[in-house]
Amino acid sequence: MEEQRLVKQSRCYRTSRVFPTDVNNHNSLFGGKLMANIDDIASIAAAKHCRNFCVTASTDSVDFLKPIMTTDSVSLEAFVTYTGNSSMEVFVKVITEDLVSGDRQIAATSFLTFVALDENHRPVRVPRVIPETEEEKRLHETGLKRAEIRRFRREESKKFADYLTDTFPWE
Numbered sequence: 001m002e003e004q005r006l007v008k009q010s011r012c013y014r015t016s017r018v019f020p021t022d023v024n025n026h027n028s029l030f031g032g033k034l035m036a037n038i039d040d041i042a043s044i045a046a047a048k049h050c051r052n053f054c055v056t057a058s059t060d061s062v063d064f065l066k067p068i069m070t071t072d073s074v075s076l077e078a079f080v081t082y083t084g085n086s087s088m089e090v091f092v093k094v095i096t097e098d099l100v101s102g103d104r105q106i107a108a109t110s111f112l113t114f115v116a117l118d119e120n121h122r123p124v125r126v127p128r129v130i131p132e133t134e135e136e137k138r139l140h141e142t143g144l145k146r147a148e149i150r151r152f153r154r155e156e157s158k159k160f161a162d163y164l165t166d167t168f169p170w171e
Contacts, residue, residue, distance in 0.1 A: 005127045013075065020070060058150060058154070065105075089112070111146060
């Protein structure tokens with residue numbers, strides 16, 4: 001029988017404060033800092049799903065929807081939404097909360113793909129993911145289309161890489 005796990009078994013959360021050292025020249029959370037946090041929590045969700053080593057195969061998208069300010073806390077929620085043979089799509093939802101007013105908004109969303117590896121760094125089969133909530137079901141239903149887009153984009157990237165040089169002008 002094929003191994004399977006519920007979405008909620010991969011779900012994980014992280015909440016942190018935005019400090020002055022985390023902001024850009026617009027006094028909002030630096031995008032690169034948020035992207036690192038997204039990759040970090042997504043890797044945890046992937047590992048929880050397959051209970052194996054995982055590597056980031058791609059960051060499909062990071063959509064910044066609202067600036068995150070120093071008066072905000074930032075909460076990240078990650079979970080596996082779709083699985084292939086050895087790959088997993090992880091969705092990360094970023095919620096900002098104004099710590100004075102209590103207003104909460106979706107500040108960013110992201111899809112990442114991870115590949116599960118064995119101890120010899122070879123891809124291994126991952127459990128099928130089973131959605132339960134309406135949000136999980138909707139993300140799962142649309143997962144195959146995103147996987148097809150990823151496959152196409154990856155092939156195009158490989159073709160494109162053949163035209164690129166691996167040296168710098170000053171070398």
